[in-house]
Amino acid sequence: MTFRTRFAPSPTGPLHLGHAYSAIIAHDMARAAGGEFLLRMEDTDLQRAKPEWDAAIVEDLTWLGLTWDGPILRQSEHLTQYDAYLDRFEAMGLLYPCSCSRADIRAAVSAPQEGVSHDVYPGTCKQRSMASRKAGDALRLHMDRALAQLQGRTVAFQETGETYKGQHAIDADKALQDIGDVVLSRKGEEIIAYFLASALDDVHQGITHVVRGEDLFDFTPLQVMLLRLLEQPVPVYHHHRLIRDDAGKRLAKRDDARAISKYRSEGATPQDIRRMVGLT
Numbered sequence: 546m547t548f549r550t551r552f553a554p555s556p557t558g559p560l561h562l563g564h565a566y567s568a569i570i571a572h573d574m575a576r577a578a579g580g581e582f583l584l585r586m587e588d589t590d591l592q593r594a595k596p597e598w599d600a601a602i603v604e605d606l607t608w609l610g611l612t613w614d615g616p617i618l619r620q621s622e623h624l625t626q627y628d629a630y631l632d633r634f635e636a637m638g639l640l641y642p643c644s645c646s647r648a649d650i651r652a653a654v655s656a657p658q659e660g661v662s663h664d665v666y667p668g669t670c671k672q673r674s675m676a677s678r679k680a681g682d683a684l685r686l687h688m689d690r691a692l693a694q695l696q697g698r699t700v701a702f703q704e705t706g707e708t709y710k711g712q713h714a715i716d717a718d719k720a721l722q723d724i725g726d727v728v729l730s731r732k733g734e735e736i737i738a739y740f741l742a743s744a745l746d747d748v749h750q751g752i753t754h755v756v757r758g759e760d761l762f763d764f765t766p767l768q769v770m771l772l773r774l775l776e777q778p779v780p781v782y783h784h785h786r787l788i789r790d791d792a793g794k795r796l797a798k799r800d801d802a803r804a805i806s807k808y809r810s811e812g813a814t815p816q817d818i819r820r821m822v823g824l825t
């Protein structure tokens with residue numbers, strides 16, 4: 546079996562110890578397997594992604610001694626390709642437009658509903674047809690229909706990371722209750738949802754193994770569902786532990802105190818960085 550993995554940072558801040566750990570693990574796994582390691586910039590957040598962060602990340606990864614195969618894939622350079630997939634979901638009858646504001650959604654779920662997470666959309670716009678879509682509407686996944694279309698098909702993934710190791714099957718009741726009708730596209734803001742773009746690009750880049758932090762584990766069932774709906778291959782997942790600060794909190798995106806560039810300027814070596822994240 547070929548082994549192809551990737552590191553997929555968002556160029557919205559400096560590369561810190563947590564990112565370095567993730568990149569090194571993915572890189573080392575690929576090299577140990579005689580496989581490939583790809584680099585992808587997840588820059589669909591057009592407001593926050595900046596070319597200077599992109600350049601800084603490339604510089605830090607190079608300094609760390611990591612090498613990647615092929616050109617860097619930047620999501621912002623192929624945004625129109627995502628539309629083709631959204632069109633497919635639409636043709637399958639799995640999308641509906643939604644004009645609810647965050648406040649609308651909060652009001653609709655204000656009556657405590659047992660077992661319903663506050664992040665799960667209450668379904669206010671569920672009866673709307675795509676023909677009623679207005680400029681500025683988001684597109685939501687009709688989860689009930691998606692599950693109906695997946696019935697009888699295997700929707701599962703293999704996990705090789707320590708914490709969640711094993712085979713995971715996606716449970717329909719849990720998907721309804723915990724995931725619900727997620728937003729797949731929001732014009733003007735985030736053109737395509739992070740989790741969808743990421744899963745589609747894993748397909749696009751032929752990724753066989755997704756190596757990433759445990760904080761993204763909860764996205765996996767949804768991503769696997771979306772891939773199965775599109776009849777695309779499901780990769781093996783490897784969710785690694787997170788690098789935490791001294792207080793046990795996971796490193797934030799903008800934790801400049803732990804930026805690789807800061808350690809570099811203080812004279813640290815790539816070997817020091819590996820030691821700091823427990824990789825020697």
Ligand SMILES: [Zn+2]
Pocket residue numbers: 642643644645668669670671
């Ligand atoms: Zn709505």
